[in-house]
Amino acid sequence: MLQLEKVEKSYVMGRSRLHVLKSVDLMIDRGEMVSIMGTSGSGKSTLMNILGLLDGYDAGAYHLDGQLMKDISETRAAVCRRQWVGFVFQSFNLIPFKTAAENVALPLYYQGVSRGKRLQAARRQLERVGLLEWSEHRPSELSGGQQQRVAIARALVSRPKMLLADEPTGALDSATSLEIMRLLQEVNGEGVTVVVVTHEREVAAMTQRIIRLRDGRIENSHESPADA
Amino acid sequence: MLDIDTWQEILDTIRANQMRSFLTAFSVAWGIFMLIILLGSGAGLSHGVAYQFRDDAINSIWVFPGQVSVPYKGLQPGRKVQLTNEDHDEIETGVNGVENVTSRFMIGGRLSVRYRDETGTFDVRSVHPGHLYIEKTIMTEGRFINPLDIKDHRKVAAIGQKVATALFKDVSPLGRDLEINGVAFKVVGLFTDEGAETEQEKIYLPISTAQRAFGGANRVGQIMMTTGEAPLAETQVMSKEIQRRLAARHTFDVEDARAVFVNNNNEQFERFVKLMAAIRMFVWIVGLGTILAGVVGVSNIMMIAVRERTREIGVRRALGATPWSIVSLILKESILITSVAGYAGMVLGIVTLEVAAGFLPKDGFFLQPEVDLGVAIQATVLLIVAGAAAGFFPARRAGRLRPVEALRNE
Numbered sequence: 001m002l003q004l005e006k007v008e009k010s011y012v013m014g015r016s017r018l019h020v021l022k023s024v025d026l027m028i029d030r031g032e033m034v035s036i037m038g039t040s041g042s043g044k045s046t047l048m049n050i051l052g053l054l055d056g057y058d059a060g061a062y063h064l065d066g067q068l069m070k071d072i073s074e075t076r077a078a079v080c081r082r083q084w085v086g087f088v089f090q091s092f093n094l095i096p097f098k099t100a101a102e103n104v105a106l107p108l109y110y111q112g113v114s115r116g117k118r119l120q121a122a123r124r125q126l127e128r129v130g131l132l133e134w135s136e137h138r139p140s141e142l143s144g145g146q147q148q149r150v151a152i153a154r155a156l157v158s159r160p161k162m163l164l165a166d167e168p169t170g171a172l173d174s175a176t177s178l179e180i181m182r183l184l185q186e187v188n189g190e191g192v193t194v195v196v197v198t199h200e201r202e203v204a205a206m207t208q209r210i211i212r213l214r215d216g217r218i219e220n221s222h223e224s225p226a227d228a
Numbered sequence: 229m230l231d232i233d234t235w236q237e238i239l240d241t242i243r244a245n246q247m248r249s250f251l252t253a254f255s256v257a258w259g260i261f262m263l264i265i266l267l268g269s270g271a272g273l274s275h276g277v278a279y280q281f282r283d284d285a286i287n288s289i290w291v292f293p294g295q296v297s298v299p300y301k302g303l304q305p306g307r308k309v310q311l312t313n314e315d316h317d318e319i320e321t322g323v324n325g326v327e328n329v330t331s332r333f334m335i336g337g338r339l340s341v342r343y344r345d346e347t348g349t350f351d352v353r354s355v356h357p358g359h360l361y362i363e364k365t366i367m368t369e370g371r372f373i374n375p376l377d378i379k380d381h382r383k384v385a386a387i388g389q390k391v392a393t394a395l396f397k398d399v400s401p402l403g404r405d406l407e408i409n410g411v412a413f414k415v416v417g418l419f420t421d422e423g424a425e426t427e428q429e430k431i432y433l434p435i436s437t438a439q440r441a442f443g444g445a446n447r448v449g450q451i452m453m454t455t456g457e458a459p460l461a462e463t464q465v466m467s468k469e470i471q472r473r474l475a476a477r478h479t480f481d482v483e484d485a486r487a488v489f490v491n492n493n494n495e496q497f498e499r500f501v502k503l504m505a506a507i508r509m510f511v512w513i514v515g516l517g518t519i520l521a522g523v524v525g526v527s528n529i530m531m532i533a534v535r536e537r538t539r540e541i542g543v544r545r546a547l548g549a550t551p552w553s554i555v556s557l558i559l560k561e562s563i564l565i566t567s568v569a570g571y572a573g574m575v576l577g578i579v580t581l582e583v584a585a586g587f588l589p590k591d592g593f594f595l596q597p598e599v600d601l602g603v604a605i606q607a608t609v610l611l612i613v614a615g616a617a618a619g620f621f622p623a624r625r626a627g628r629l630r631p632v633e634a635l636r637n638e
Contacts, residue, residue: 054546054631074630075550082548093543093635097244110548115233158548 001030001162001193002051007060009046020046021057022216028195030161033188035196035204035225038213045166047213048197052085052164053077065161082110086155086192090167092147094139100126100150101135107158125153129183145176152183162193169203181206238561245533249565252529256566256611257573259522263515263607264577264599270511272588272597277500279595282422285362286497287458289467289490291319291451291474297486301479309478309487313439313446316356318477319453323469327456328358331448333435335409341431342407343395350391352408352431354438362452363421365432370402370417377434383441386417388428408433411441455494463494519611527618530562534622541626542634555627562619563612570608570615578604 009021020043028034038044049055050062053069054077062069064084072080086107094103104122105115113121126132129149131142139147148168155163165184169177181196181203188194196207204210210223242249293309316331338349359365360372365386372386385406392401401415413433421427438444455463467490472482480487534541541554581597588594 049632052546054635075552078545078548078550078553081546087546089635093539093546095540095543097240102240106544107547109233109237110544110550110553115236154547 001032001065002026002028003061003063004050005061007050007057007062009043009050009055009057020216021050023060024216024218026211026218026221028193030193031188031191032209033185033194033196033207034209034211035198035207036211036213037199037204039199042213043216044197044199044213048164048166048195051162051195052087053081078110082107082158084161086158086160086163088148088151088155088163088165088168090170092139092144092151092171094147094150094154096139099136099138100131100142103139103150104154104157107154111158121157122153125157126150128156129153143176144172145179148172148176148180149183152180152187156187156192160192162195163187165194165196167198168196169198169200174202177203234557234560235564238557238564241537241557241561242565245536248529248533252526252562252565253569253572255522255525255529256569256615257576259519260570260573260608260611261577261580262518264574264604265580266511266515266518267599267603267607268577268581268597269594270508271599272585272594273507274504275595275597276593277504280593281497281500282364284423284493285364285454286493287455287463288362288493289453289455289463289470290493291470292489292491293450294486294489296480296484298481298484300481300484303479307480309474309480311448311451311474311488313448315474315477316448316451318473319451319470322473323466325455325458325462325466327454328361329451329453330356330359330362331435331451332359333438333444333447334449335438335442335444339409341391341395343401343404346395346397348391348394350429350431351426352433352438354433354435354442354444356435358453359432361454363427364423365419365421365427367417367419369400370415372417372419373432373434378436381437381440382434383411383413383437384416384434385413386419386432387415388430389418389420390425390428391431392418406431409442413437458494460494460498463492467492515607519607519614522611523614523618526562526566526615527621530558530619530622531625533561534558534626537626538629538634541629542631542636545629545631545634551627554629555623558623558626559616559619562623563616566612566615566618570611574604574608 004024004026007021007024010017010019024047036044036047046055050057056071064080069080095106098106101119101122104125105118108118108121123132123135126135129152131146131149131153134142134146139150142150168184169180172180184194184196185206196203198204205225207225210225211221212219212223291311293311296303296305296307296309299305313331316329320326320329333354335352335354339352341348341350355373356378357373357375365372368389370386373384376382377384387401395406396404401418404415405412406415408431435448439446455466458466471488471490474488475482475484478487544554578599581599585597
């Protein structure tokens with residue numbers, strides 16, 4: 001599904017260079033559910049951004065479904081994201097002035113799907129995450145767990161091959177976190193590759209494999225959740 | 229480009245940011261409103277001035293007698309100058325470029341005029357045929373004074389519409405006899421005048437007849453002439469020539485500005501034309517300044533909007549929006565707001581002018597404030613283009629935002 005070879009990434013911070021990813025090799029197969037763990041500053045968010053084509057890298061190679069993603073234009077990246085990737089963020093990132101259904105329908109807007117069909121598909125996704133009756137509510141009227149489920153519905157509405165979740169439970173209590181992770185497991189069960197970035201052991205334990213990052217290097221890419 | 233979905237999306241964002249959208253719209257509408265009001269006021273002033281000039285020919289020179297004020301060739305100042313028929317003839321034949329010339333002999337005050345049992349007092353002017361062109365008199369029936377009337381001292385009169393209604397009621401006055409101070413004159417013409425209403429209460433007589441009948445000898449009160457198509461500089465030469473010839477005939481210093489007064493209406497009009505041009509220019513500068521302020525306002529507010537929406541833009545990018553789709557979203561929003569607000573401001577401005585015009589006095593210096601619809605539309609289109617340009621820079625900034633950076637923005 002996706003493959004990283006000797007990927008390097010550094011940021012220029014004023015005069016100094018911050019070397020964030022150092023020769024990262026990584027392979028994630030289709031249908032896997034993996035978690036990326038590491039302390040803050042270990043480079044896990046950067047890695048996730050590169051996987052999601054939200055950010056570029058300096059050296060090495062990243063193949064997504066066999067295609068090399070290197071120095072691609074913003075427009076191409078947008079088109080690829082649309083086709084391949086669904087995002088779930090720690091702070092949900094729902095658009096506040098849109099209803100739940102409109103938020104979920106948004107990715108389809110960028111795929112040129114008509115409004116009627118978009119909203120229909122959005123309702124199907126909301127039903128799947130158990131929030132159909134909340135379709136016409138705005139995010140501010142929903143609880144954190146509900147907002148995250150709307151965000152998951154939004155990530156899934158365009159039927160992506162891969163779902164990238166950046167600290168999806170970071171803003172939720174443990175009971176709600178468990179719910180969200182169960183939902184992600186369900187999604188994975190339907191064949192979607194799921195990558196979760198987290199620093200919570202309980203969350204990582206619900207995935208099949210843990211990739212551990214330390215100081216921009218992969219410390220262990222095949223850690224079993226049982227050892228976590 | 230113009231699909232309903234895109235506009236739905238834009239309307240959603242406008243609705244979500246009502247205050248911001250309203251402020252943007254207001255600054256635009258205000259700009260165009262002020263421009264329309266200013267242009268209308270400029271036009272109103274122009275019309276007012278044109279109205280003040282409507283009575284008399286603009287291309288004319290008027291000569292009035294005065295008093296000698298400088299000693300000359302041993303003659304003391306204080307002597308009054310009396311213009312005569314000979315002065316008239318000298319100007320008519322001697323000065324190049326004179327088109328129609330007339331003198332006026334004042335019979336003095338308003339005279340009592342009678343037709344059968346009807347009497348009234350009217351202003352009687354005795355003139356040459358050329359007077360027709362000086363006062364812009366419009367003949368509606370019959371004819372004006374002609375050269376034969378002058379030559380043969382005919383007792384004929386041309387009367388204004390108001391005189392006719394006052395004295396003749398329903399009968400046609402042509403060919404009937406009027407008595408002016410006891411002297412009978414045959415009515416040969418009926419006229420109207422675009423100037424003040426009192427211009428239609430006049431009676432015109434041949435100057436030669438009046439001089440003889442009312443004891444005027446060869447004296448005239450003033451001499452007026454039109455200057456045809458002659459440009460300003462040429463008419464100024466004509467004024468000088470008139471002054472020179474009268475100075476020689478009446479023995480006063482050519483430089484004596486108070487012996488005779490030679491008023492060149494061409495100069496007056498030129499002065500007004502320049503003043504009007506200056507006012508128009510001023511109006512445009514202020515108006516464009518107002519529009520520029522509106523444009524800067526739009527740009528500023530869109531800039532803030534982009535900043536406020538950075539995170540939203542990041543989300544949209546993550547969900548598959550291309551940079552161009554972000555640029556076009558912001559641009560279309562700014563164009564939509566400026567178009568609607570610009571149009572509203574234009575309509576409001578025009579309506580305001582129309583309403584104001586109804587309350588203005590009909591003969592002042594400020595008349596019929598109006599704005600050329602073409603100009604109004606051009607200005608509005610200009611504002612919309614400027615609004616698009618104003619939205620362009622914030623939009624480009626939004627399009628260039630990297631999704632990661634946009635998402636990091638809290």
